[in-house]
Amino acid sequence: MMFQAKKKVKEGKVIKVELDCDELIRNVRITGDFFLHPEDILEEIEKSIVGLERNADVWTIISSIQRALQSRDVQMIGISPESIALLIREALA
Amino acid sequence: MKWRIVELETHDAYFNMAMDEAISEGLMNGSSPPTIRFYTWKPGAVSIGYFQSMKDEVNLDTCREFGIDVIRRWTGGGAVYHDAKGEITYSMIAPASLFPKNIIKSYEVICGWIVDGLRTLGIDAVFSPVNDVLVGGKKISGSAQTRRGGILLQHGTVLYDTDLGTMFSVLNVSRQKITDKMIQTAQERVTSISKHINADKKDVFLALLRSFTKDKDYETGTWSENEIFRAKALAEQKYKTEEWSFLR
Numbered sequence: 656m657m658f659q660a661k662k663k664v665k666e667g668k669v670i671k672v673e674l675d676c677d678e679l680i681r682n683v684r685i686t687g688d689f690f691l692h693p694e695d696i697l698e699e700i701e702k703s704i705v706g707l708e709r710n711a712d713v714w715t716i717i718s719s720i721q722r723a724l725q726s727r728d729v730q731m732i733g734i735s736p737e738s739i740a741l742l743i744r745e746a747l748a
Numbered sequence: 749m750k751w752r753i754v755e756l757e758t759h760d761a762y763f764n765m766a767m768d769e770a771i772s773e774g775l776m777n778g779s780s781p782p783t784i785r786f787y788t789w790k791p792g793a794v795s796i797g798y799f800q801s802m803k804d805e806v807n808l809d810t811c812r813e814f815g816i817d818v819i820r821r822w823t824g825g826g827a828v829y830h831d832a833k834g835e836i837t838y839s840m841i842a843p844a845s846l847f848p849k850n851i852i853k854s855y856e857v858i859c860g861w862i863v864d865g866l867r868t869l870g871i872d873a874v875f876s877p878v879n880d881v882l883v884g885g886k887k888i889s890g891s892a893q894t895r896r897g898g899i900l901l902q903h904g905t906v907l908y909d910t911d912l913g914t915m916f917s918v919l920n921v922s923r924q925k926i927t928d929k930m931i932q933t934a935q936e937r938v939t940s941i942s943k944h945i946n947a948d949k950k951d952v953f954l955a956l957l958r959s960f961t962k963d964k965d966y967e968t969g970t971w972s973e974n975e976i977f978r979a980k981a982l983a984e985q986k987y988k989t990e991e992w993s994f995l996r
Contacts, residue, residue, distance in 0.1 A: 667878070669826075671804065686801040686996050690878070692851060692895055715934055729807035730851050732824075732878055 660746035672742050678725025680707045683743070689734035699723040700739070709747060716740035754785040756836070761817040763795035764837070764980065768901055769822055770840045770975050780975060782842035785988035786953055789830040791839065794918050797825040797892065801996050807920045810990055815837050816918055820993055821903075823892035825879065827834035828905060829915040831845040834940065836953055838862075844895050855879050855891060858902050862889050864901045865959035866906075870951065871888035871944045879904070879915045883949035886939035906956065 661671035668689035675682035683704045691697055703723035706718060720736040759767070774780025792814075796805050798821055800808055805827040808817050816829075819968025820850045830837065840858055859875045866881070866888070868874035873889075881889035897928040912934050940954055971979070986992050 670755055671801070684996065686799055686804065688797050688800060688824070689853065690824035690892070691799065694824065694894060697799060 658746040659732070660742050662742060664734065664738035664742065666731075666733045666738055670734055670738060670742055671738065672691050672738050672746050676711055676741065676747065680705055680709060680711075681745075685739060687734065690730075690732040691734065692730045692732075693727065696724065696727055696729050699727075700736075704739075704743065713737070713740045713744055716743055731743055749965065750781060750841075751961070751964050752783045752969040753961060753972060754787075754964050755957070755968060756786045756788065756950075758788045760791065760792045761789055761795065761819040761830070761977055762824050762983035762987040763793070764789060765819055765821060767971070767975065767979040768839045768841065768903060769806060769982050769986075770978040771839075772896065772899045772901050773775070773978065774925065774935050774972075774975055775841055775843070775899050777837065780841075780972070781969075783840070783877050783937075784848075784966075785839050786956065787837050787839075788835070790832045791815050791817055792832040793819055793830045794825045794827060795821045795830060797821060798894075799824055799996060800827060802961070805920055806944070807918055809955060811919045814914070814918070816914075819987055820995060821892065823894045823901065823903065825890070825892035825966050827919055828890065829910075829918055830905065831909075831914065832909050834909045834911055835905045835907050836949065836956065837900065837903060838956065840960075841899060841901045841986075844898055844900040847900055851893070852877050854900065855893065855902070858893075859891055860890070861902070861960045862891075862956065864907060864962070865952075866941070867955040868959065869941070869945055869947055869955050871941065881906075883944060884941050886937055888939050888941070906952070906953060907938065909942040910938060910940045912938070929995040 659673040663669050670687040673684045683701050703719040717736045717740045852955045862881050863873045879891045893902035939940050
């Protein structure tokens with residue numbers, strides 16, 4: 656099943672998440688007007704979320720994203736792991 | 749270090765964005781100098797941020813109907829309508845080591861050149877983090893940057909005389925739904941140089957040219973054959989392709 660949510664997050668930019676999900680998150684796409692440096696880290700963030708359980712809590716999602724970020728020198732502007740995780744929970748609620 | 753300045757030119761969206769990437773590549777391999785360029789877009793175009801969805805952001809039917817190009821940028825940020833007559837765009841491509849590592853601080857440095865240029869025209873502009881320049885609380889300029897391979901590319905627009913009606917019709921709000929109230933709301937958030945002073949576009953360009961080149965060793969130049977060749981290739985093989993446009 657497909658799920659989605661979109662909002663202007665507290666860091667100031669608009670984020671949209673789209674998820675393909677059964678009991679597990681099978682696919683995720685994150686779009687919006689935020690800035691991420693380096694840009695290709697977004698694909699790593701998306702991959703880090705795939706495979707999580709549908710009812711994974713916010714902290715589990717944040718931890719997965721942070722693992723994807725830890726080996727890179729990443730600057731996020733207008734977006735954060737917490738905002739992505741909260742929006743994913745909102746989409747799947 | 750000597751900068752190259754390429755004065756106001758007009759190209760289509762694909763060449764404009766491809767040239768930014770071609771210069772970035774050239775700077776990485778030592779064949780291009782640090783460059784500041786000023787340009788306009790013909791035909792008009794909508795550019796979307798690297799992470800945005802083309803289908804979500806752009807009213808593609810209206811763009812086709814009006815002959816407006818659509819393009820995905822190499823940089824993040826939001827969707828922008830580049831009015832063929834209503835704005836001046838700049839790009840700055842240089843070693844990232846010349847600027848603060850902190851992204852917002854580096855926006856402040858480069859957007860500061862825009863602020864200075866507008867102030868010399870008598871417009872009371874201020875930098876507004878992350879990436880905007882405001883006049884009286886309204887946006888007059890937006891910028892976006894990327895850093896790849898030690899190179900910082902920042903490009904942005906300075907609104908000269910914005911056609912808000914067209915802007916609304918291409919940025920995925922159907923024409924039937926555009927109301928006077930929406931345009932009024934936009935007018936409350938966006939401004940342009942023509943609303944503040946009576947200056948022609950060339951004067952605005954010259955003011956920006958002076959502020960962007962202040963305290964820099966520079967010479968006015970143009971593109972090398974290699975840069976033009978590479979930009980044309982990138983335009984055809986990347987920026988015009990469905991794969992790139994609909995990446996997200």
